[in-house]
Amino acid sequence: MPMAAVIDGPAAAAPAACRIARVEIFSDMQAAEPIWRSLETSAHLFTPYQRFDLQAAWQIHIGASEGVRPLIVVAYDAANEPLLLLPLGLRQQRGMAVACYLGGKHITFNMPLWRRDFAAGAGKAEMDALLRGIQRHVTRVDVLALARQPQSWLGMANPLALLPSQAATNGCPVLRMTPGAAPGDRVSASMRKRLKTKERKYDSVTGYRYLQARSEADITRILDAFFAIKPLRMAEQNLPNVFAEPGVEAFIRDTCAAPRDGGHVIDLHALVCDEEVIAMFAGIADAGRFSMMFNTYTMSENAKYSPGLILMRTIIDTYAEHGVTSLDLGIGGDDYKRMFCKDDEPIFDSFLPLTGRGRLGALGLSSLAHAKRMVKQSPALTQMAQKLRGALQR
Incomplete structure (x- = not known):
């Protein structure tokens, strides 16, 4: 049941053992x-x-x-x-x-x-x-x-x-990662095999690659694609475009461009080719944890081969190799999150x-x-x- 507390009367003196002075x-x-x-x-x-x-x-x-x-x-x-x-x-x-x-x-x-x-x-x-x-x-x-x-x-x-x-x-699905563990302990061998088969479909796509945005040009390219594609994806789900609300785009662009510890305040990861951004995830990293914030994927034929899942597997492996011990895809129990995140926060x-x-x-x-x-x-x-x-x- 919901619980609430109330502080009544004048502020009393803190207990002697209390460290808040x-x-x-x-x-x-x-x-x-x-x-x-x-x-x-x-x-x-x-x-x-x-x-x-x-x-x-x-x-x-x-x-x-x-x-x-x-x-x-x-x-x-x-x-x-x-x-x-x-x-x-x-x-x-x-x-x-x-x-x-x-x-x-x-x-x-x-x-x-x-x-x-x-x-x-x-x-x-x-x-x-x-x-x-x-x-x-x-x-x-x-x-x-x-x-x-x-x-x-x-x-x-x-x-x-x-x-x-x-x-x-909502709770938050989370993936716990043991340092030094085999890749199959993070993403199962069967899923890796399925995603590898799908990823081979991109072998003929010119310039296909994984990209973590480092340069201003890469950041701009990925965000331009996001702000063009995301409204279309949200409309498909009958969802309001929260990214069109006042100040939101400026907030995202500023924080994705602001440098921090070799990365940015918000980091951008993408699968790209010469023609387009195929899929992207934006998240925020710290010692031991990576948290997803927002994502989208292309409206083109390149969407057929689960690029979001391929990118997620790549991000998991990338951060695991850098010592990150937990990763989440945001609050909510969407099916794709459960494919990777078996525990709950x-x-x-x-x-x-x-x-x-x-x-x-x-x-x-x-x-x-x-x-x-x-x-x-x-x-x-x-x-x-x-x-x-x-x-x-x-």
């Missing part, structure tokens, strides 16, 4: 940038979706136009060293001030940036102290709506899972009212998310929802 709120991302970047190291636990460059680009191109105001929460220890950074944005929703993770629907996973030693031993009292600190320092936030949070990341538990929560609308949501006014709002948000999950888990209800969505799109 104070909480600071930044309403300007540039002011928080030095602290934020200092937490993007191997001594900290975070998903690549919460890197400053990605989040700042989203706020510039999308968040600001949607009326989102940054609400960056930093908790410090007694030595004034940051323990965590929680990247939130404040928006008005049905008459309430709701704080959500920055990035909206364009971000797959949401989590604070944690100092590892703090995250390893953080308890419920410290999470409660974090909430009290937010309540104390913000004039008004009615509800914290913290969606799509992984219960753990790279083998370490997410301390926010200690707060009241509910299972997210538990994902949870928390709807936490901070004011009396926020009680009803948190309950409503929690109930709505719970209802969506019930629909997703029922094939009959899912089919009904798809038909309704298709009718509304006509």
Whole structure:
């Protein structure tokens, strides 16, 4: 059942054992940038979706136009060293001030940036102290709506899972990869054989090859193809073209071109030939993990031989050879994801009212998310929802 917590009364003093000494709120991302970047190291636990460059680009191109105001929460220890950074944005929703993770629907996973030693031993009292600190320092936030949070990341538990929560609308299929394992342990020998047979069909296609975009020209070519093809593919499924919404294309182009550690903030992978981009995947990489964000494939005859699956196998092998130990294709149980990803990443949501006014709002948000999950888990209800969505799109 949906769960929600409420903080009543004045902010109380944190327990003596609590390592959170104070909480600071930044309403300007540039002011928080030095602290934020200092937490993007191997001594900290975070998903690549919460890197400053990605989040700042989203706020510039999308968040600001949607009326989102940054609400960056930093908790410090007694030595004034940051323990965590929680990247939130404040928006008005049905008459309430709701704080959500920055990035909206364009971000797959949401989590604070944690100092590892703090995250390893953080308890419920410290999470409660974090909430009290937010309540104390913000004039008004009615509800914290913290969606799509992984219960753990790279083998370490997410301390926010200690707060009241509910299972997210969708889980996330994930592929676990053991360093040094044989390729058949990642993608089965039978599937490899089938995909190799399909890939031979491209032997006669001039210039056929796998490409990870490094140059500006390659990035532009792949994204131009994506923005031309994706609307057609989404129309086939009676889906709205979310990539045509204001600011989205600029956000994607900026982050795909922004350099980071030998790659880019968002990396592009493709199967190409001299004539066209046959298939592409865009994803975000970090030490130990690669996460898919968006993809498409050609409308031409070259689509007949499962280029998306061939590209996925190639990406898996590429990252495994570079020491990545887990890979996901995004939240949701699509059939093609299950072909590669046999495990599941538990994902949870928390709807936490901070004011009396926020009680009803948190309950409503929690109930709505719970209802969506019930629909997703029922094939009959899912089919009904798809038909309704298709009718509304006509």
